[in-house]
Structures are given as C-alpha cells and as structure tokens.
Amino acid sequence: MDTIIPLFWTIGAGLSVFLLRDLQTLFVFCLGLGLLIILAKKSLRPFFQAIGWTFPFVFPLLGIHSFLNAGFPETSRLLGFITFRHEGLIFATLVSLRIFTFTIALVAWRYVDRERLFSDAIKAKIPLNVLVLLAVATSTIRSISEKGKAVYTAQQARGIPAGPGVIARFLSLPAVILPVVTSTILDGARRGGQMKNRGLGTTMVAPPFNVKRRKSIDYFLALSVFPLLLSLWLFK
Amino acid sequence: MNTKHTFIAAACLALNLSLAKVAALLSLPVYLDTVGTIVGAVLLPWPLAVAVALCTSFLGAVVINPYWAAYCGTQLAIGLTALGFVYLKMFISWWKAIIAGFLIGMVAMIVSAPVTVVLFGGVTLSGTTAINAILLASGKSIWQSVIGGSFVVESIDKPLAALLALLTLKRLPKEFIYNKNDSGE
Numbered sequence: 020m021d022t023i024i025p026l027f028w029t030i031g032a033g034l035s036v037f038l039l040r041d042l043q044t045l046f047v048f049c050l051g052l053g054l055l056i057i058l059a060k061k062s063l064r065p066f067f068q069a070i071g072w073t074f075p076f077v078f079p080l081l082g083i084h085s086f087l088n089a090g091f092p093e094t095s096r097l098l099g100f101i102t103f104r105h106e107g108l109i110f111a112t113l114v115s116l117r118i119f120t121f122t123i124a125l126v127a128w129r130y131v132d133r134e135r136l137f138s139d140a141i142k143a144k145i146p147l148n149v150l151v152l153l154a155v156a157t158s159t160i161r162s163i164s165e166k167g168k169a170v171y172t173a174q175q176a177r178g179i180p181a182g183p184g185v186i187a188r189f190l191s192l193p194a195v196i197l198p199v200v201t202s203t204i205l206d207g208a209r210r211g212g213q214m215k216n217r218g219l220g221t222t223m224v225a226p227p228f229n230v231k232r233r234k235s236i237d238y239f240l241a242l243s244v245f246p247l248l249l250s251l252w253l254f255k
Numbered sequence: 256m257n258t259k260h261t262f263i264a265a266a267c268l269a270l271n272l273s274l275a276k277v278a279a280l281l282s283l284p285v286y287l288d289t290v291g292t293i294v295g296a297v298l299l300p301w302p303l304a305v306a307v308a309l310c311t312s313f314l315g316a317v318v319i320n321p322y323w324a325a326y327c328g329t330q331l332a333i334g335l336t337a338l339g340f341v342y343l344k345m346f347i348s349w350w351k352a353i354i355a356g357f358l359i360g361m362v363a364m365i366v367s368a369p370v371t372v373v374l375f376g377g378v379t380l381s382g383t384t385a386i387n388a389i390l391l392a393s394g395k396s397i398w399q400s401v402i403g404g405s406f407v408v409e410s411i412d413k414p415l416a417a418l419l420a421l422l423t424l425k426r427l428p429k430e431f432i433y434n435k436n437d438s439g440e
Contacts, residue, residue, distance in 0.1 A: 036374075072321055079378045079388070087392040114376035121374070125321030148261050149306055153314060155265035160273050160318060167277030188281045192415070193422055199277055200270055200290060200423045204298070207266030208431065211259035219258055 020059055021237040022139045025127035028052065031244035032120040038252040042109065045116040051247045052123045059240050060130060069122045077115045084111040135231075151219070155210075163203055170198045257300075263431075264303045267291035271311040272318060285412050288315075289333050289359070293420035296337035297346055298433050308334025325374055329367040336362045346421050356417025360409030364402060371401045383408050 032052070039045045056065045084091065084107035091107035140150055179194045270291035278285050288311065295307040308330040315323030336359050340346065345355035371379055377387050377397045383404040390400035424432070 076375065076378050079384050080376050083378065083384075083388045083391055084376065087388055088397070089392065089394045090396055111376060114374075114378075118375060121325070122321055125316055125324060128321075129317060148257075148264075148303065149310065151261050152265045152268060152303075152306060153310055155262060156268035156272070156310070156314060157318065159265060159269035163269055163273040164276045167273070167280065171277070171280045185283070188283055189415075192278065192281060192283065192285075193419065195281060196274065196277060196287070196290075196419055197422055197426065200274070200294070200419065201426045203266045203270055204263055204294065204423070204427060204431070207262040208259055211262030214262065215258040 020127060020130040020132060021233055021241070022131055022136050023233070023241040024059060024237060025124055025131060027241040028055070028124040028127055028244050029121075031248050032124045034248055035120055036117060038248060040113075042113055042116070044251040045113060045120070048247060048251055049116050049119050049123070052120055052244065055240055055243055056123055056127055059127070065126050065130060066123075069119065069126045072122045072126065073115065073119045076118050077111075080111040080115055081108065084108070084114075155207075159203070159207075163199060166202065167195065167199045171195050260299050260303055260433075264295060264299055264307050267295035267298070267307045268310055268314065270294070271307070272315055284408075285415060287412070287416050287419065289330075289337075289363075289413065290416045290419050290423070292330065292334050293337045293346070293356075293359075293417055294423055296334065296341045297420075297424055298427075298431055300433055301338050304338055305331065305334050322375075325370050326367055328370070329363050332362050332366040333359055346417070346424060349418060349421060352417045352421040353414045356414035357410060359417065360413030361406075363413060364405040364409045368398065368401050368405060371405070372397055377401050 035045065035048055039048055053066050053069070056069070057063060059065075085104055086102060086107070088104065088107050091104035091110070093102050094105040095103045097103050137150070174191075174194050179191045268291060271288050274287040274290055275285075278287050292304070292308045292311065295304045299307070309327055312323050312327035312330045337355075340355040340359070345351045371377060377391065377400060378384050379387075386404035386407055387400045390403045391397065395403065
C-alpha cells in the first residue's frame with residue numbers, strides 16, 4: 020500500500036471528528052472507509068482487523084454509558100431493575116464509530132510497503148537520526164521481551180521472592196527490570212560504536228531503488244476520503 | 256549524526272514498548288511505558304529525547320496497538336517534563352525521583368484526559384476503565400471519572416518508572432550521562 024493512502028485517511032478521520040457529529044453520517048463514513056480499505060488491499064482482512072481492534076472498546080462503552088453513566092437520564096428499566104439510558108447508548112455508538120474510523124486509518128498504516136515508507140521519509144527530509152532510531156528500535160523490541168523472560172527465569176532460580184502478594188511482586192520488580200534495561204542500553208551504545216566503525220552516518224542515505232511508481236489508483240484511494248467526507252457534511 | 260546517541264535512543268524507545276510485557280511476568284498492573292523516555296532525558300540531547308517520546312507513540316501504534324498514536328501528546332508532555340526535571344537535577348536521589356515521577360504522572364493525567372474523554376468516551380484498554388466506570392456510576396461527570404481513574408493509576412506507575420530509571424542510571428557508567436559540552440562520540 021502506498022504511504023499517501025493511510026496518510027490522507029488519517030487526516031480524513033481527524034476531520035470527521037469535527038465535521039460529522041451524528042450517527043447516520045458517521046456510520047456511512049465508516050462504511051465508506053471500510054470499502055476503501057477492502058478495495059485497496061483486495062481483501063476483507065484489514066476490515067475485520069479494524070473491527071477486531073475496535074471491539075474491546077465497544078462493549079465497555081455500551082455498558083458504561085447505556086447503563087452506568089448517571090450523566091445521562093434514565094429512559095427505561097430492563098427486567099424491572101436495570102437502568103437503561105437511551106442517550107448514553109447513542110453517545111456510546113457515536114464514540115464507537117469514531118474509534119472505528121481512526122482504527123481503519125491506523126490499520127492501513129500497517130500495510131504500507133516499508134521500502135515506500137522509508138523512501139518517502141527520506142524525501143520528506145526526516146532526519147537520518149529518527150529513521151535509524153525507528154528501524155533499530157523495531158528490531159530490538161522482541162529481543163527485550165525474550166531477555167526479560169530469561170532474566171526472570173534466572174532470578175527465580177536465584178530465589179527472588181516473586182510473591183505471594185502484590186507488595187512482594189513490586190519489590191522483586193527491580194531484580195527483573197533493571198538487568199534488562201541496563202543491558203539493553205549498554206548493548207545499544209556498543210552497537211552504535213560498531214555501526215559508526217562501519218560508516219553509518221558518514222554519508223547520505225540513498226532511497227531504495229525498488230520502489231514502484233505511484234499509480235492513479237493510489238491517488239484515487241487516497242483522495243476519495245475527502246469527497247466522501249464533504250458530501251456527508253454538506254448533505255446531512 | 257551522533258551514532259552512539261542514536262542507538263541509545265533506539266534502545267530507550269524499544270524499552271518503552273516492551274517493558275510492560277516484562278512487568279506482566281510478575282502479574283503487576285503497571286505499564287512502565289515511560290522508563291525509556293525518562294532514561295533518555297538524562298542520557299541524550301533534548302531533540303533525541305523528544306524524538307524518543309514521540310516515536311514511542313507512533314511505533315507503538317504500528318507494533319502494539321493502533322491507539323498508542325492517539326496519546327502522542329501525552330508522551331511528548333512526559334518527555335518535556337522529564338527534560339525539565341533533569342535540568343532541575345531531580346534524578347539524583349530516590350525521593351526526588353519519586354516526586355518527579357509523581358509530577359510526571361500528573362502531567363500525563365491532565366494531557367491524556369481530553370483524548371480519553373473526547374476520542375474514547377472514557378474507555379481505555381487498561382484497567383483504568385473499571386475505575387472510570389465506578390466513578391461514572393457514582394454520579395461523577397465523565398471528565399471527573401477519567402481524571403480520577405488516571406490519578407490512581409498514574410500515581411503508582413510514573414513514580415515507579417522514575418525510580419527504576421534512577422536505579423538504571425546509577426548502574427550505567429558516568430560517561431553515558433549526556434553533557435552538552437561533550438564534543439562527540
């Protein structure tokens with residue numbers, strides 16, 4: 020996926036917070052964005068991924084605002100004793116749809132072609148420091164989790180009191196976290212020295228040459244979000 | 256480009272994104288997603304320290320959960336506050352670090368409240384939602400509930416993160432501490 024697609028969709032999702040404030044228009048906008056992501060990836064997977072990411076918010080939102088939030092007036096009682104608030108349900112649905120629009124845009128970022136993203140970042144004159152920072156951090160994350168598990172196992176073998184009780188576990192936190200943090204920073208500094216010896220930072224970075232040119236379909240998919248948003252805002 | 260600083264910044268960024276999983280091994284409800292930011296504020300020049308804070312949100316959105324991006328303002332505020340406390344030499348003793356951590360937590364609470372209320376309707380993916388729900392049911396407004404819930408969580412998480420950052424700094428060689436008069440690598 021080209022970089023401009025999720026970029027414009029993110030901007031569109033941001034504008035929708037201000038322009039689309041009723042359920043119907045926001046619902047249609049969500050459907051429109053969903054259709055665009057299906058067209059972009061020629062697959063339902065990202066759409067269902069966006070639904071999956073949004074779901075953990077939907078039930079708490081509906082539960083809290085439809086039943087618990089005393090800021091909304093009570094409209095009826097379910098089973099004779101459960102307070103139901105219709106305005107809360109409307110509010111929760113509106114927020115859920117808003118979250119869904121952002122989620123679709125954010126899920127789209129996960130499908131951006133990395134070489135294209137890197138190339139566009141260089142063209143946008145993002146500092147080399149930042150690009151190296153992001154690339155190295157991405158590759159380091161998993162190793163930190165594995166290092167943490169190894170340290171935890173080793174410390175357990177040494178008999179750290181990891182319970183019972185919350186206080187004991189809090190007190191054992193430094194024994195697990197500190198070796199991980201310290202070794203990660205020392206490794207980072209050492210790796211920086213090694214990369215400097217290999218010449219990193221002494222030359223400009225050439226963008227990758229395998230990046231495909233943008234097609235008109237990329238522009239269509241990226242820009243479609245704005246006519247959709249405008250038409251819903253004007254004709255609501 | 257100062258390669259050593261860049262790679263230390265990358266380590267701090269990666270720590271922000273992965274320490275929560277390490278803390279989860281101990282079944283503790285803490286996030287520790289700012290330890291790297293605080294350590295970076297001491298070890299790095301301020302532009303890189305700010306970059307660590309901002310990139311935590313954006314990279315977190317790609318690697319962990321898309322909603323991390325919504326809290327980029329919070330991470331930025333935490334980074335800037337940590338830099339301020341480094342200037343005030345707050346990360347040299349345990350009690351100063353705890354005070355700094357608590358104040359960082361309050362800044363995080365204030366900056367993240369509008370995002371949680373306006374964008375997420377008072378719901379987050381963490382256990383704070385349960386506290387928010389209790390406060391909402393008791394008649395508090397959504398703003399009071401979100402701020403109340405965040406206060407409980409942040410007043411534990413951020414002082415703990417600051418204390419862990421201080422203990423880390425005490426274990427690192429002194430030449431790691433950033434000195435703006437230092438000419439290079």
